[in-house]
Amino acid sequence: MNKETLTFEQITNMDLPNIILYAAPVMIALVAFEWYLSYRQKKDFYDGKDTVAALVIGLINVGMSAAIKVITFGIILFFYNLVPWTIPMTWWAFIICLFWLDFWRYWAHRIAHENRFWWATHVTHHNSEKYNWSVSFRLSWTQHIKIIFFIPVALAGFHPVVFFIVHQLAVLYQFWIHTEYITKLPRPIEYFFTTPSHHRVHHATNEKYLDKNYGSTFIIWDRIFGTFQPEEEKPNYGLTTQVNSYNPITLNFHEWSDIVRDVKNSRSLKEAYAMVFTRPSELEAKKKEFEAAYEKSRLKVNG
Known part of the structure; x- marks a missing residue:
C-alpha cells in the first residue's frame, strides 16, 4: 500500500499546541525561585542584567519559533513526502524518534562548536558567565537555520506531528540541566542521560572541558564518539574571550x-x-x- 501524501493544509488543520509556549510561564517561575534561593543563600549564581538579557532573548525566540512554525513544518513535510515509507504514529514511534532526533541533535550541536559559521548560530547560548536556569533561554535568533540537520528525521519516515512534538520535548529537556544546584545523580542516570553535571562541563571554559559533552537528552553519543568528559574541577563559564555586554x-x-x-x-x-x-x-x-x-x-x- 502506498503512503498517503500529506498536505500542508492537513497539518495546519491539526492545530498542534506550542508546548514550549505553554511551559514558558512555569520555567520563568522556576528561574525566579532559583534566583531568590541563590540570593538568600548568598551564592553567586545570578546576575540581574544577565538574567534580564536572557529573558528578553528567550521571549523573542519563542515568538520567532511560533512565527516560523509554518516554515519549519513545511520543510519537514516536504522531505517526509519524498520517501515512500512511513512509521506509524504509535507510542513506540515517539520513543524511536526521540533517539533518532537526539542523534542528529548531537551532531548539529557538535558542528556548531567546530565550525565558525554554525558557531555564530549557537554562541549566544554560551556567552553568559553564569550558569543557571535562565541560561536555557539564551537561544540564538539565528539558530532556526539548523533545521537542515533534522531533515534525516523526516526522511526516516517519522510523521511531521511526531517530529514536532518530540522536538519540543527535547528542547524542554534542556531547561533543567542548566543549574548548579543539582550535583551528581545516580550512576545509571549519569551514564545514559545528559545531566546538569555533564552540561556544566559543556558550558565551561576550562581547557580540559572545551568542546566536550554535546549530548542533548542522551550522553551516550559523547561516550560513543569520544567527546565525553566527566565533571572534575570547578567549571568557569562563558567564552574564552568574553563579550562583556548585556545587550x-x-x-x-x-x-x-x-x-x-x-x-x-x-x-x-x-x-x-x-x-x-x-x-x-x-x-x-x-x-x-x-x-x-x-x-x-x-x-x-x-x-
Missing part, C-alpha cells in the same frame, strides 16, 4: 559581525573561506598562518 542584539550578533569584519579584511578567497568555516578554537592560529604567508609573499615580491 541582546550584541549577544546574538557579535560573532556574525566579527565574521563579516574578518571576511572584509581577507586578502584572498581562501582566507575569506577560512574566516567563515574554521573551527573557532583554531581561528587565531589560522589568522597568524595567513598573516605569515602574506608577509612571506610580500618579502619575496620585494626581493
Whole structure:
C-alpha cells in the first residue's frame, strides 16, 4: 500500500499546541525561585542584567519559533513526502524518534562548536558567565537555520506531528540541566542521560572541558564518539574571550559581525573561506598562518 501524501493544509488543520509556549510561564517561575534561593543563600549564581538579557532573548525566540512554525513544518513535510515509507504514529514511534532526533541533535550541536559559521548560530547560548536556569533561554535568533540537520528525521519516515512534538520535548529537556544546584545523580542516570553535571562541563571554559559533552537528552553519543568528559574541577563559564555586554542584539550578533569584519579584511578567497568555516578554537592560529604567508609573499615580491 502506498503512503498517503500529506498536505500542508492537513497539518495546519491539526492545530498542534506550542508546548514550549505553554511551559514558558512555569520555567520563568522556576528561574525566579532559583534566583531568590541563590540570593538568600548568598551564592553567586545570578546576575540581574544577565538574567534580564536572557529573558528578553528567550521571549523573542519563542515568538520567532511560533512565527516560523509554518516554515519549519513545511520543510519537514516536504522531505517526509519524498520517501515512500512511513512509521506509524504509535507510542513506540515517539520513543524511536526521540533517539533518532537526539542523534542528529548531537551532531548539529557538535558542528556548531567546530565550525565558525554554525558557531555564530549557537554562541549566544554560551556567552553568559553564569550558569543557571535562565541560561536555557539564551537561544540564538539565528539558530532556526539548523533545521537542515533534522531533515534525516523526516526522511526516516517519522510523521511531521511526531517530529514536532518530540522536538519540543527535547528542547524542554534542556531547561533543567542548566543549574548548579543539582550535583551528581545516580550512576545509571549519569551514564545514559545528559545531566546538569555533564552540561556544566559543556558550558565551561576550562581547557580540559572545551568542546566536550554535546549530548542533548542522551550522553551516550559523547561516550560513543569520544567527546565525553566527566565533571572534575570547578567549571568557569562563558567564552574564552568574553563579550562583556548585556545587550541582546550584541549577544546574538557579535560573532556574525566579527565574521563579516574578518571576511572584509581577507586578502584572498581562501582566507575569506577560512574566516567563515574554521573551527573557532583554531581561528587565531589560522589568522597568524595567513598573516605569515602574506608577509612571506610580500618579502619575496620585494626581493
